[in-house]
Amino acid sequence: MPTLPASVTIVEVGPRDGLQNESAHISTDEKVAYVDRLSAAGLREIEVSAFVSPTWMPQLADAIEVFRRIVRKPGTRYSALVPNMTGLERAITAGVTDVAIFAAASETFSRKNTNRGIDESFATYREVTDAAIAAGLRVRGYLSTAFACPFEGVVPVDRVVELTSRLLDLGVYEVAISDTIGTAHPGQVQLLLSQLLLPVPSTRIALHFHDTRGMALANVLTALEFGIATFDSSAGGLGGCPYAPGSTGNVATEDLLYMLDGLGIDTGVRIDRVSDAARGIAPLLTHPLSSRYTLARR
Amino acid sequence: MPTLPASVTIVEVGPRDGLQNESAHISTDEKVAYVDRLSAAGLREIEVSAFVSPTWMPQLADAIEVFRRIVRKPGTRYSALVPNMTGLERAITAGVTDVAIFAAASETFSRKNTNRGIDESFATYREVTDAAIAAGLRVRGYLSTAFACPFEGVVPVDRVVELTSRLLDLGVYEVAISDTIGTAHPGQVQLLLSQLLLPVPSTRIALHFHDTRGMALANVLTALEFGIATFDSSAGGLGGCPYAPGSTGNVATEDLLYMLDGLGIDTGVRIDRVSDAARGIAPLLTHPLSSRYTLARR
Numbered sequence: 348m349p350t351l352p353a354s355v356t357i358v359e360v361g362p363r364d365g366l367q368n369e370s371a372h373i374s375t376d377e378k379v380a381y382v383d384r385l386s387a388a389g390l391r392e393i394e395v396s397a398f399v400s401p402t403w404m405p406q407l408a409d410a411i412e413v414f415r416r417i418v419r420k421p422g423t424r425y426s427a428l429v430p431n432m433t434g435l436e437r438a439i440t441a442g443v444t445d446v447a448i449f450a451a452a453s454e455t456f457s458r459k460n461t462n463r464g465i466d467e468s469f470a471t472y473r474e475v476t477d478a479a480i481a482a483g484l485r486v487r488g489y490l491s492t493a494f495a496c497p498f499e500g501v502v503p504v505d506r507v508v509e510l511t512s513r514l515l516d517l518g519v520y521e522v523a524i525s526d527t528i529g530t531a532h533p534g535q536v537q538l539l540l541s542q543l544l545l546p547v548p549s550t551r552i553a554l555h556f557h558d559t560r561g562m563a564l565a566n567v568l569t570a571l572e573f574g575i576a577t578f579d580s581s582a583g584g585l586g587g588c589p590y591a592p593g594s595t596g597n598v599a600t601e602d603l604l605y606m607l608d609g610l611g612i613d614t615g616v617r618i619d620r621v622s623d624a625a626r627g628i629a630p631l632l633t634h635p636l637s638s639r640y641t642l643a644r645r
Numbered sequence: 646m647p648t649l650p651a652s653v654t655i656v657e658v659g660p661r662d663g664l665q666n667e668s669a670h671i672s673t674d675e676k677v678a679y680v681d682r683l684s685a686a687g688l689r690e691i692e693v694s695a696f697v698s699p700t701w702m703p704q705l706a707d708a709i710e711v712f713r714r715i716v717r718k719p720g721t722r723y724s725a726l727v728p729n730m731t732g733l734e735r736a737i738t739a740g741v742t743d744v745a746i747f748a749a750a751s752e753t754f755s756r757k758n759t760n761r762g763i764d765e766s767f768a769t770y771r772e773v774t775d776a777a778i779a780a781g782l783r784v785r786g787y788l789s790t791a792f793a794c795p796f797e798g799v800v801p802v803d804r805v806v807e808l809t810s811r812l813l814d815l816g817v818y819e820v821a822i823s824d825t826i827g828t829a830h831p832g833q834v835q836l837l838l839s840q841l842l843l844p845v846p847s848t849r850i851a852l853h854f855h856d857t858r859g860m861a862l863a864n865v866l867t868a869l870e871f872g873i874a875t876f877d878s879s880a881g882g883l884g885g886c887p888y889a890p891g892s893t894g895n896v897a898t899e900d901l902l903y904m905l906d907g908l909g910i911d912t913g914v915r916i917d918r919v920s921d922a923a924r925g926i927a928p929l930l931t932h933p934l935s936s937r938y939t940l941a942r943r
Contacts, residue, residue, distance in 0.1 A: 348647065348835065348870060529941070532907030533866055537646065558859075561900045561937035562907075565862040568831055572646060595937070602859045609830030609860075639859035639893070643827070 352576035354613040356392060357600060358523070358553060359385050361625075362413075363394040363428055365585025365596055367404050371633045375409045379416045381628050385582055386420040388620030390600070394447065397428035398437040414441045426487065430461060435475050439482055446479055447487040447523075448472045450514060452507050453496030456527070460491075469513060476517040488519035489555065494531035494539070501535075504542050511547055521553055523579055526566070529559025529595065533569040540573040553577035556598050558584065558637065563598035564606050571612075578603060583625030584637030599638030601625065619644075650874035652911040654690060655898060656821070656851060657683050659923075660711075661692040661726055663883025663894055665702050669931045673707045677714045679926050683880055684718040686918030688898070692745065695726035696735040712739045724785065728759060733773050737780055744777055745785040745821075746770045748812060750805050751794030754825070758789075767811060774815040786817035787853065792829035792837070799833075802840050809845055819851050821877055824864070827857025827893065831867040838871040851875035854896050856882065856935065861896035862904050869910075876901060881923030882935030897936030899923065917942075 362382050366373055373381075378396075385393055395417065401408035410427060417425065426445035429435045438446055450468055451457035457465050472488075479486045492499075493507045511522045524539070536554075543552065554570045555578070556563035567578055580603045586596030604618040622641045629636050636642060660680050664671055671679075676694075683691055693715065699706035708725060715723065724743035727733045736744055748766055749755035755763050770786075777784045790797075791805045809820045822837070834852075841850065852868045853876070854861035865876055878901045884894030902916040920939045927934050934940060 532904050534904075534907035534909060559937060559941045560903050561856075561859070561862060561897070562904060564859060565866045565904055568863045568866055595941075599859070605858050606830050606832075606860060606863055609832035611832060639857060643857045643893075 349572040351571045351610060351612060352574060354576065355571075355607055356577045357390060357603065357614055357616055358392040358394065358577060358579045359390040359582060359600055360394045360555070360579045360597055361385070361581030361583060361585045361600065363396055363407065364579070365581035365583070366406050367397065368586045368596065369406065369632055371631055373406065373628070373631055375412045375416065377628060377631055378409070378413050381582075381624055382413065382417045382425075384624035384627060385621065386418070386423045388624060389614070389616040390621070391423050391615065392426070393423065394426045394428065398434035398441075399428065399430050411437065411441045414443060424485070429475060431471055432475060432478065435479055439484070443484070445485045445487070447489060448475055448519065449489045449491060450510060451491045452502045452510055453492040453499045455498040456492045456496045459498065465510070469517070473517055476519065480518050486519045488514035488517070488522045489525050490514060490522055491525045491527045493524045494526045494535050495528060497528050504539050507539060508543050508546065511543060511552070515547065515551055521551055521577065523553040523555040525555035525579075526557055529557035529562070531556065531566055532560070532562045533565050536566045536569040540570060540575070544573060549574040549576070553579060555579035557586070557596060558598045559595050564602060567598070567603060567606065571610075582621045583628060583641060585628070585632070595637045599625070599636070599640065601638050601640040605640050647870040649869045649908060649910060650872060652874065653869075653905055654875045655688060655901065655912055655914055656690040656692065656875060656877045657688040657880060657898055658692045658853070658877045658895055659683070659879030659881060659883045659898065661694055661705065662877070663879035663881070664704050665695065666884045666894065667704065667930055669929055671704065671926070671929055673710045673714070675926060675929060676707070676711050679880070679922055680711065680715045680723075682922035682925060683919065684716070684721045686922060687912070687914040688919070689721050689913065690724070691721065692724045692726065696732035696739075697726065697728050709735065709739045712741060722783070727773060729769055730773060730776065733777055737782070741782070743783045743785070745787060746773055746817070747787045747789060748808060749789045750800045750808050751790040751797045753796040754790045754794045757796065763808070767815070771815055774817065778816050784817045786812035786815070786820045787823050788812060788820055789823045789825045791822045792824045792833050793826060795826050802837050805837060806841050806844065809841060809850070813845065813849055819849055819875065821851040821853040823853035824855055827855035827860070829854065829864055830858070830860045831863050834864045834867040838868060838873070842871060847872040847874070851877060853877035855884070855894060856896045857893050862900060865896070865901060865904065880919050881927060881939060883926070883930070893935045897923070897934070897938065899936050899938040903938050
């Protein structure tokens with residue numbers, strides 16, 4: 348059997364990627380409580396919100412308030428998604444130290460999601476990344492629809508390799524390769540990583556899976572075997588994708604932890620505290636949590 | 646990466662293990678339609694029902710009728726669970742050619758489930774297996790609670806190795822190592838198989854996972870890496886465990902197929918036909934299907 352990483356970093360994206368796709372309105376108080384419970388559980392990377400137009404993501408319109416009110420735990424990094432210079436400037440004003448940019452590997456998805464083609468979005472992100480780094484911020488990159496696009500179908504591996512390299516060239520410290528619609532399976536993960544890790548070190552790659560077809564943890568296991576040691580997840584399995592009917596959210600942080608704990612991989616995160624955070628927000632949602640672990644807990 | 650098997654046998658257990666744990670009453674007609682759709686999908690091993698006391702499994706009281714009315718597809722094997730000689734005799738009378746016996750790796754579970762301790766159950770199963778083989782039947786063995794027991798907790802690996810060997814010594818052609826309550830994770834699967842496959846060839850082992858904590862497919866992937874090539878699953882993810890609150894059913898056949906198809910592993914089974922069979926029975930249940938694949942299908 349391949350040797351797995353001894354420790355893994357979990358990037359908790361429930362407050363941003365999760366809540367962004369929830370139809371129930373969540374109050375600022377509840378968001379702050381959710382984030383504070385997650386940091387208390389030991390999560391050291393939390394994507395808190397996004398500085399985007401409120402018409403684009405109404406759920407996250409209170410980003411400034413959320414950042415103002417969370418209790419910053421020493422050693423924990425709190426990040427925000429920024430789509431453009433306006434977003435970056437608002438984030439900097441709010442005292443945000445970590446931002447993320449969101450590119451797509453599908454031309455059609457890029458245009459539908461942000462009204463910009465891939466090359467145009469990279470021009471914007473160069474400006475954003477330069478300014479963010481100049482201001483002392485750390486910048487993470489997402490590459491969405493990296494396995495398949497709801498409009499174009501399967502995305503070619505060489506395009507993902509090329510766009511990942513372009514994101515790293517901008518100066519991002521890490522690229523989260525994202526299965527936005529949850530169709531990726533371990534065969535695709537093998538194929539992608541066997542190519543991607545030729546030019547790119549595994550330490551610069553995170554994987555971001557949605558569990559729409561139940562593949563997320565098998566995909567994580569495959570990626571662990573390639574030495575990937577950073578994974579995105581959302582407490583409770585919050586989220587979804589507005590373009591993909593029936594899609595569920597990010598893989599649940601507590602389900603991921605159950606597997607990593609069982610494999611003896613250190614994360615520094617306490618599973619039942621994460622599950623408690625998910626239970627705290629569950630009554631506010633319009634649907635049951637998708638975390639199998641939390642649903643099975645007595 | 647380890648080499649995976651080129652082909653896998655799926656043992657479809659939805660009609661027995663799945664329906665046995667469903668609270669909605671399913672008519673004989675509907676069961677027959679479910680089984681016939683599953684054989685038409687290409688499944689070549691289908692556990693159809695059980696010859697047990699109707700007070701123990703009321704849902705399966707019509708086993709004789711179901712066996713009488715299914716359309717037997719050439720090349721497909723249709724099996725039944727038999728707990729004792731009475732069950733075996735009824736199965737033989739019904740023309741059943743393949744039976745399964747059901748031992749437990751936990752003394753407490755064995756007593757609660759069948760009113761017999763492990764050794765006592767083996768005495769019965771020796772008689773049943775001898776008689777079945779003498780009558781020309783093929784006998785499969787289950788080893789339930791092989792990872793954990795709802796009463797005793799984690800089950801020691803050496804006990805599983807010993808009981809698997811004892812089942813094979815009875816003359817069963819295969820032992821289905823079963824995670825009855827769905828707590829197994831890839832770390833446990835690695836630990837178990839690294840010991841179990843010392844005395845036992847991988848061709849004599851099947852794995853049977855419930856998806857209660859979302860680990861089933863990651864567990865299957867781990868087992869594939871050990872060369873295991875037979876897995877139990879239920880179309881739609883039907884089932885559960887009456888002793889484990891919140892537990893979901895067997896891993897869904899279509900979710901398993903999505904992963905195996907993606908890995909290029911041949912099964913001879915058509916995923917959308919299996920999903921159609923699950924959709925056929927879904928309106929009769931008291932809850933949504935647990936198959937992520939079928940839920941995400943448009």
